[in-house]
Amino acid sequence: MTNNRRRIKGTVISNKMQKTVVVRVDIVRRHPLYGKIMRSSQKYMAHDESGQIQVGDIVQIVETRPISKNKRWAVEKVLEHHQVLAPSIDEVTE
Template identity: 45%
Template sequence: MPKRILQGVVTSDANEQTITVNVERRFTHPVLKKTIRKSKKYRAHDEQNAFKVGDTVRIIECAPRSKTKRWEVYAGADA
């Protein structure tokens, strides 16, 4: 089963080797037929501390690295 890849904006880089990424998704409400925006924050592993607040990054699922980190920065060919 392929791992999920999400795209979002870095909202915090205060921790060592960790960034907080805000991922926004849009969908149509099934009853109201109105576009709704929902966002969720993910903690991702950033090995080189390369990303700063405001950067757009892609993250990919990984094995748990800590209590809250289950994602890492994706360094694919199209990233």
């Protein structure tokens, strides 16, 4: 049995809600007539059962049954964790 649900890769831009993250998916395509490269993005609200996902993480979301009014996606896995760089000692003392 195959799983035909759509999967999308995106970046987490908000995790301020309980068990919900907002994922931004960037879309790059070429205009069919003029050939100009157009960039756009779309935001999806996705269910995060663990609550461990941070802003900046790159995640894969999968289409699922409607969970609420705006949530139809769930986080399947974290592809890359966002690393926050701590300031060096020289920057803190200055």
